Amino acid sequence: MATKSTTSSIKQKPEKIKSKKIEISKGKGMKNSSKSKNSKHGKKSMRRSKNKNQNNKPPTTVRSTDGITFLESSSESEGYDDYDGHFDNPTESEDKDLKMAKVAVEKVPQLQNNKLEDNQDFIAFSASSSDEKDIQEKQALEVDEQVTKEPTKILKSDYPWIINHDHSKQKEISDWLTLEIADFVSYISPSREEIESRNQTISKVRNAVKQLWPDADLHVFGSYATDLYLPGSDIDCVINSKAGDKENRNSLYSLASFLKQQGLATQIEVIAKTRVPIIKFVEPESNIHIDVSFERTNGLEAAKLIREWLQDTPGLRELVLIIKQFLHSRRLNNVHTGGLGGFSIICIVFSFLQMHPRIITNEIDPMENLGVLLIEFFELYGKNFGYDDVAISVTDGYPSYLPKSSWKGLQQTRGSFSLAIQDPGDETNNISRGSFNLRDIKKGFAGAFDLLTNRCFELDQTSFKQRVGKSILGNVIKYRGKERDFKDERSLVVNKAIVENEKYHKKRSRIVHKVNPDEVSQTVEVVADEDDGDDMYIVEEPPSKKRKKSSNKAEKIKKKKTVDSYMGLPSEEKEDEDDYNPTLLR
Ligand SMILES: Nc1ncnc2c1ncn2[C@@H]1O[C@H](COP(=O)(O)OP(=O)(O)OP(=O)(O)O)[C@@H](O)[C@H]1O
Numbered sequence: 001m002a003t004k005s006t007t008s009s010i011k012q013k014p015e016k017i018k019s020k021k022i023e024i025s026k027g028k029g030m031k032n033s034s035k036s037k038n039s040k041h042g043k044k045s046m047r048r049s050k051n052k053n054q055n056n057k058p059p060t061t062v063r064s065t066d067g068i069t070f071l072e073s074s075s076e077s078e079g080y081d082d083y084d085g086h087f088d089n090p091t092e093s094e095d096k097d098l099k100m101a102k103v104a105v106e107k108v109p110q111l112q113n114n115k116l117e118d119n120q121d122f123i124a125f126s127a128s129s130s131d132e133k134d135i136q137e138k139q140a141l142e143v144d145e146q147v148t149k150e151p152t153k154i155l156k157s158d159y160p161w162i163i164n165h166d167h168s169k170q171k172e173i174s175d176w177l178t179l180e181i182a183d184f185v186s187y188i189s190p191s192r193e194e195i196e197s198r199n200q201t202i203s204k205v206r207n208a209v210k211q212l213w214p215d216a217d218l219h220v221f222g223s224y225a226t227d228l229y230l231p232g233s234d235i236d237c238v239i240n241s242k243a244g245d246k247e248n249r250n251s252l253y254s255l256a257s258f259l260k261q262q263g264l265a266t267q268i269e270v271i272a273k274t275r276v277p278i279i280k281f282v283e284p285e286s287n288i289h290i291d292v293s294f295e296r297t298n299g300l301e302a303a304k305l306i307r308e309w310l311q312d313t314p315g316l317r318e319l320v321l322i323i324k325q326f327l328h329s330r331r332l333n334n335v336h337t338g339g340l341g342g343f344s345i346i347c348i349v350f351s352f353l354q355m356h357p358r359i360i361t362n363e364i365d366p367m368e369n370l371g372v373l374l375i376e377f378f379e380l381y382g383k384n385f386g387y388d389d390v391a392i393s394v395t396d397g398y399p400s401y402l403p404k405s406s407w408k409g410l411q412q413t414r415g416s417f418s419l420a421i422q423d424p425g426d427e428t429n430n431i432s433r434g435s436f437n438l439r440d441i442k443k444g445f446a447g448a449f450d451l452l453t454n455r456c457f458e459l460d461q462t463s464f465k466q467r468v469g470k471s472i473l474g475n476v477i478k479y480r481g482k483e484r485d486f487k488d489e490r491s492l493v494v495n496k497a498i499v500e501n502e503k504y505h506k507k508r509s510r511i512v513h514k515v516n517p518d519e520v521s522q523t524v525e526v527v528a529d530e531d532d533g534d535d536m537y538i539v540e541e542p543p544s545k546k547r548k549k550s551s552n553k554a555e556k557i558k559k560k561k562t563v564d565s566y567m568g569l570p571s572e573e574k575e576d577e578d579d580y581n582p583t584l585l586r
């Protein structure tokens with residue numbers, strides 16, 4: 001078949017006069033997008049993982065006491081990522097899906113007409129197992145919101161973000177996609193009511209925790225504390241206490257019972273025998289899912305770090321939300337079943353944007369090129385990335401690649417075809433170790449690359465009249481659930497999780513230093529704020545897990561300018577040897 005091609009220009013920064021085109025060639029991916037892309041992204045031939053799903057042992061014991069479910073895992077961490085951040089209801093997975101499907105069928109008859117057959121491409125590349133049919137049926141009925149209380153407002157369209165937002169007149173197809181991405185993001189961004197509901201839910205649970213344990217406090221981390229949540233995302237919380245003694249079976253059960261008694265929790269699961277014990281429940285008024293872990297601070301550190309990344313990385317929020325929704329629609333976001341969790345998604349998008357050759361050379365404005373960047377993201381992680389040999393490091397905010405062979409202690413129990421991402425808070429921790437279904441994840445990304453590029457060619461060849469009402473993004477993601485508006489009201493209401501996380505870090509950063517090193521030491525306290533009366537205390541992390549922080553900004557910049565650091569090579573501090581410095585092209 002002859003190669004169809006079209007051109008879509010990538011938006012140049014104003015100061016660049018030369019206009020560069022990115023060509024989308026069917027089956028061949030982007031051309032001209034990077035002179036050193038393959039080497040930078042460690043291209044390698046892929047091997048299929050033979051070990052899919054192996055060792056994915058579900059919890060062995062399920063006991064129910066007072067309506068509270070205890071889950072006990074036979075193996076401490078084998079088989080799935082037992083980290084609190086996203087344990088994702090192991091027992092619930094199948095039942096909940098069916099329940100959800102039932103509710104959707106009963107309450108929302110029109111969803112039955114939402115046949116995926118209309119869009120066969122959408123499912124063709126993602127389903128790979130023998131229960132393909134089941135998955136497709138469940139996908140067809142899945143809704144993206146937790147609440148289906150108002151059936152009349154349920155969407156009929158799979159891509160509602162194009163309603164009253166028509167970009168079909170755009171000359172460049174890639175601009176159309178960029179605008180659709182922006183529309184999707186504002187479509188799913190939270191309204192005032194949603195933020196208030198999350199804030200109130202947190203306050204209620206926090207007050208209950210204080211009532212039960214006066215020496216403890218509840219903090220929020222995860223996507224609500226980073227503004228990277230989808231409408232149905234859970235709220236990740238951690239309880240830290242002065243005594244530091246709440247992470248035990250009895251305490252977990254006491255809290256679960258207390259929350260139930262107070263009417264603050266339903267569908268409670270106590271998962272006590274994992275590396276990171278947690279309680280999962282649903283707060284009945286808001287219907288928000290909440291995960292609570294105990295006596296740890298790494299999530300609170302990560303939330304701050306991710307907010308810094310968001311500030312420094314235009315396009316990060318947009319692409320993360322799209323990839324989250326993409327994986328969610330395909331049930332590939334659940335770490336328990338080998339999917340990619342939110343934290344890993346953030347890290348791979350951050351790494352992609354921060355190491356993108358045209359972004360680091362300041363050649364393009366990411367916000368004006370979200371469409372092409374999304375396609376390139378799918379191409380990188382779906383087609384080119386050398387999963388067998390390359391690990392991703394995001395330490396100190398400067399992503400780099402590193403040979404897996406140089407990561408001492410990296411466990412590759414399921415063979416070398418695996419994603420390895422160093423936890424920015426603990427270099428020994430591979431945050432994507434639970435994502436054993438890499439084969440389907442990679443396949444999904446590769447399929448999305450093909451679907452998006454094909455759609456671009458297709459629409460490029462049709463007349464403006466024929467394009468009206470069409471969607472490009474809808475070829476790879478769908479949104480189902482209650483109808484939403486396009487209001488991103490984050491600037492209207494304070495996100496209390498963010499404010500409190502900032503306050504927490506401010507208190508941690510009370511600086512004790514010498515005003516003049518030759519004089520007697522003097523203590524200078526950075527006063528947090530008037531609310532200091534709060535019983536918020538400092539929990540010290542174990543020294544080995546402390547995040548290495550570069551205190552010296554100049555040092556950081558120097559590090560940033562080293563090509564070795566981009567390439568993940570050990571820095572040899574040889575100033576003259578390396579005469580290629582991408583940042584000099586700015
Ligand atoms: N494997 C892990 N190792 C260490 N920390 C983790 C790991 N997984 C999650 N976390 C911590 O938990 C937090 C929440 O993780 P999670 O995967 O739920 O992402 P999220 O941004 O909350 O996404 P979502 O909205 O999908 O829940 C992370 O920011 C991180 O601090």
Ligand SMILES: [Mg+2]
Pocket residue numbers: 085086222223233234235236342
């Ligand atoms: Mg979360």
